Amino acid sequence: MFNYFLRRLLYAVPVVFGVMLLTFVLFFMVQSPRMMAKRNLGPKATPQAVENWLHNRGYDKPLFFNTSPGKSWYDSLFFNHMRSLIMFDLGDSDSTGERVSTKFKKGAVPSLLITVPAFVLGLYLSLVTSLFLAFVRKSKLDVGGVIACVVLMSVPIMVYVIVGQWLIAVQLSWLPAFGFTPSGLTTAKFLMLPVLVYVCAGLGGDVRLFRAIFLEEVHQDYVRTAQAKGASHGRVLFVHVLKNGMIALITLVVASLPFLIMGSLVIENFFGIPGLGSLTLDATRTSDFAVMRASVYLGSLLYLFGLLLTDLCYASVDPRIRFK
């Protein structure tokens, strides 16, 4: 067990390194550090100001290998960045100069305020709906449910955003369309619409997938055994089928858990929520490499952590799985 997790952690090292390398290459393929400086300082910046900007932030070093005499080969942009990331020193924002870690701490709260309620509500709704559809399988209700799912899936998330804002905020004026305040009950008002849109956008796909997983289980032999024992429909479904279905469900659910903290790019942007999603998007707009590499780095770490967590949960649900 311990060896298994140690090995998994070691596998994570090349994965994270690869992700960082790719991010680095892609970012600097599009623009040079000099372009970044000009963009941040404005078009009227003097060449000296640009040089200073580059020097202060360490962007005047070569990209990968330092070949100038008297310097070690790894004194370069890429390796300096990697070193500070490994020490979890996220550095300062290239555009505002603020500590990146402070920015992330500030952004995490609004992100979680949206994603956690949306995740819990969405999971609950899709589990109940899909078990119900599996129960009434092949009936008209089931067919209708699947059609509704496909419709929900086919509508792009933008449509949910626009229709939600137009209908609930503008026409009915129940909730504010846009914005965020970090205090008390007003916060809840600002959160409700984004959460609702988030749930609706994910519901169709999840129900369809969960239903397929449960239908796979419904035809297994142990279901017939449970029926032959005299268990009620509800018991067969919510005890026998659910626990077996969990094995497949867990991959999807647990792996997505760490991502809740990263927020949603689209939703946060369209509802003006100052979370980690908007932070990342703003960073790409303003060529803020420090913020971008930090969010990619944290994102990939969280993803690997999610996979590890999935493995742990597997073992707790399915006794047949043992780590070697």
Place this chain on the structure above:
Amino acid sequence: MPLLDVQNLRVTFVTEDGEVKAVDNVSFSVEPGETVAVVGESGSGKSVTALSLARLVPIPPARYDGGKILFDGKDLFSMGRRELQAMRGAKISYVFQEPSTSLNPVFRVRNQIAEAIHLHRHDVKDVRAEILHLLDLVGIRDAARVMDAYPHQLSGGMQQRVMIAMAIACRPALLVADEPTTALDVTIQAQILELLRELRKKLGMAVLLITHNFAIVANIADRVLVMYHGKIVEQGTVAEVLRHPKHPYTKALLACIPKLGTKQRRLPVIDHELLASQQP
């Protein structure tokens, strides 16, 4: 009065290629404490007949097209869902072919047997002691260990013993064993059959044994039904049917059994076209 009385049972499967009469006008009865074997090849309708006895055939794709199943004089088709669930496992219980998939893989043996007890026997105070007793009844020596095991940690024979323990948990009047030994190797087969015979004596229950294996029938059954294409083509005591088969299908089926000590290059194969032309 017979324990089980099946009259003109018809079960049809609706498939995309049309309807299939899986069970076609089948009538038979089982007396209390009697062992009846149903013999036939794959697809002859014997398993569907067995499952119908507790209305376990999934609808759809199947459809009950008529007939009566009287258990203890009560018609199963006039029972409500609750009444049916109260009877399943308590009065009619099942042992299936593949113990490794028929047991729920994610629950411990203890919990699966306990479920059968909790569902029907509210008088049992010490469930743990009852589980140990049941495991002892089916010949499991280290019951305390097996109780806490998951199905995949047991051998096929042990799994089938657990299935049987679960099936007799409520002392049913009828045990339906649907090919209980097909998935097991030969030595274990003999042990499981011996166990079934022993339990029938101890508990006084009737056994309906579904099989395609005539060798099993001779050892354990009182009476035999031979099924072919959803119909019962022959029935009688074991001695009658085995020694003097009347129906050409039964004769053909018996001819397929390899005999010890005789030199035969190829076993005979049932010629279905020939049989169809000979149908009486």
